[in-house]
Amino acid sequence: MKHLTDLTDLTRPAHPKLRSVVGAPRPAPARPLDLRVRAQRIQIDELIVDDPRQVLAHAGQAALNDPETAAQLGHDPATPLSLPAAAALLCALYDTDVLTAMGLRLTRHTTRVSASDQQTEPVSLVRSTAPDQDGRAFWPDDRTAG
Numbered sequence: 001m002k003h004l005t006d007l008t009d010l011t012r013p014a015h016p017k018l019r020s021v022v023g024a025p026r027p028a029p030a031r032p033l034d035l036r037v038r039a040q041r042i043q044i045d046e047l048i049v050d051d052p053r054q055v056l057a058h059a060g061q062a063a064l065n066d067p068e069t070a071a072q073l074g075h076d077p078a079t080p081l082s083l084p085a086a087a088a089l090l091c092a093l094y095d096t097d098v099l100t101a102m103g104l105r106l107t108r109h110t111t112r113v114s115a116s117d118q119q120t121e122p123v124s125l126v127r128s129t130a131p132d133q134d135g136r137a138f139w140p141d142d143r144t145a146g
Contacts, residue, residue, distance in 0.1 A: 038122075039115040045096055046110075051103030052083055058102040059086030062093055069093060 049055050059081050063070035067077065075081060075090050081089065090099055096106050109129045116122035 003091075014088040032121060036118045038117075039113060042112045043107055044112075045091070046108040047087065047091065047096075047099060047104040048107055049083060049087055049103060050105045054103035055090065056081060056083065059089045060064055066093060100123050 011146065063075050063081065069092055070077075070089055073085060073092060075085060075089065080128040087104060090127070091100055094102065096109070099107065107130065111127050113125045115125075
C-alpha cells in the first residue's frame with residue numbers, strides 16, 4: 001500500500017495534450033438589440049426644364065405607357081399635357097439620371113431624415129446638394145435637430 005505522501009501532484013494535468021485541446025469557452029454570439037428605432041427619409045429633387053419639346057415628347061409617351069399614373073397626376077388623354085404636368089409625370093416615373101437625359105436638370109437635392117426610438121423625440125437631419133458653377137454637387141453643413 002502506498003502512503004499519502006506518494007500521491008501524484010494534482011496541480012498538473014494528467015494528460016498535458018488534452019489540456020491544449022480544451023480551450024477557453026467561446027462567448028455566445030452577440031444578439032441584435034431591438035430598440036424599435038423608426039426612421040423616415042424624404043428626398044426632394046428640384047429640377048428645371050432645359051428642353052421643353054423633349055420633355056413634352058417623353059411625357060406624352062409616358063402617359064401612353066402608364067395611363068394610371070398619368071391619371072393620378074390629373075392628365076386627361078383628351079387634352080395635351082401642359083409643360084408642368086409633363087415634368088411632374090416624368091418625375092413621378094423616372095429617377096434623376098433618366099430625367100437628365102429627358103430634358104430636365106437637377107438644381108437641388110434635399111434629403112430629410114427623422115429618426116427616433118419609442119422613448120425620445122425624433123431627431124432630424126437635413127442635407128442638401130446644389131451643383132456649383134462647374135456642375136459638381138456640394139454638401140453644405142445644414143443639420144438641424146429637434
